[in-house]
Amino acid sequence: MRLSQICSVSEPLKLGRLRGNHFDLVVRNLRPHGASDEHFSGADVHGRLAALIKEAVENRRGFVNYYGPQRFGSGQSVLSDQVGLTLLKEDMVSAVRLFFSPEESDDPHSLAKRHFLQTGNAKESLALMPLSKPRERLMLRALNRYGTGPDGCVQAWLSLPHSMRVFYPHAYCSRVWNDAAAHRLSTMGLGVRQGDLVWTQTGQKRTEDTGETTCPQIHVVTCEEEQAGVYSLEQVLLPMPGNSVKYPENAMRTWYQERLAGDGLAECRFRVSSLKLNLPGCYRPLLAIPHNLSYQLRRAAFSHGAKKQESVTESLTLSLNFDLDSSCYATICLREIMKCET
Structure with a gap:
């Protein structure tokens, strides 16, 4: 880790006041969209991909x-924006139940959430909740202390730091x-x-977040x-x-x-x-609009299969380097370049 440009200032940095972020990304095993492994061969593949990437990366219109x-919690049964909508309606009990909606898996996190929804027993659910889930544990402690009614659910949300509470709306x-x-x-x-x-x-910072x-x-x-x-x-x-x-x-x-x-x-x-x-x-x-964008498309060999029957396959790897302004998402930039869902 390297620290630089250290100086005294009149006030600390706050959310949204950074200039932006720099990203160095590597995308491996590239192939044209829709191409299967058996079609991923031939002398023209590299040229075809190079042309597609050049067109996408050098698009000056931005995305x-x-x-x-990640703003919404992808891959969850109940997304963060659904919880936020319920909070804006000030239905605290429903918001808590949405927050504790479990996934279909049987991992300890989901089991603890499911136990709370089925029993309403915050104390037992807290004992089941993994230590790696601070939000859930904070809320369960408050629910155990204040109850699971409307007032208790308000206290459960207030047990979270402000930055966590405001995340959902x-x-x-x-x-x-x-x-x-x-x-x-x-x-x-x-x-x-x-x-x-x-x-x-x-040339001036826009108001954002x-x-x-x-x-x-x-x-x-x-x-x-x-x-x-x-x-x-x-x-x-x-x-x-x-x-x-x-x-x-x-x-x-x-x-x-x-x-x-x-x-x-x-x-x-x-x-x-x-x-x-x-x-x-x-x-x-x-x-x-990405700034200082550069890219490199190169061939890379990787092996697969058991060691005795190991085979070596050549694939294409894309290295991307770019800067984005504050609150812009590299996942969206990459989705635009790759023309696929994130």
Whole structure:
């Protein structure tokens, strides 16, 4: 580990204030999409893959700035955004039950969750819960002390640090943002439209995930500006729902209203006072653009099979190096390059 540029500053770094992240990724055993092992041969495969990767990597338009699957807890029976929606509805008991929804497996974590849902016995469930699950253990301790009724469930959520509590409503808002981005592009295309929100200051940090919602650089595109092509798609912002954001002044405003109403949040003020949560919202760029991107496609040999009958197969390996701005997801960037699900 190397530490550098150490100095005294007036205030500490907070969530969302980093400049960005650097990624060095290696993708092994590449093949054209849909190709099986028996078809993964021939002299033209390397050239075909090289052309596909060159086209994807050198795309200067960027990619849709979706929140990545880790924001929602991929692979779980109940995703974090579902828990967050229930918290925003202030149904604390249902939120606790969703939180403790077990997977179908019989690992100790799932067994402890299942025991709690079946028996309601927080003390016994705590004894079964692995030590590696601090959130679940904190909540079970509180449920054992305060009970499993509405007030006890409030205390269970309050037993979590604020950053853990707010994660779930943020996950819901992130899901809405992802769906809004998909709808915006499918219905309004790749151009900048009247009523869109745009970022008018270049070379400055955008407000994102910091709770800072006073942003004079947010501008509503006029009809004249749309016709003149004043702004580009990479300047377009979409709001993450909250109580202090401006919504687009076009069809997207109606989409947000209908989406929130459909989820039962038509009157939501994005405050959960019992949990000391306030969600002001933020603005997120519709597109993300990797910086300092470089790549290398090379051949690599790997062996497989038993040692006595070991065979050596040649495969292709892709090395990717790039920087992303704060709150952009490398998993989404990789999905765009690979053209496959993360």
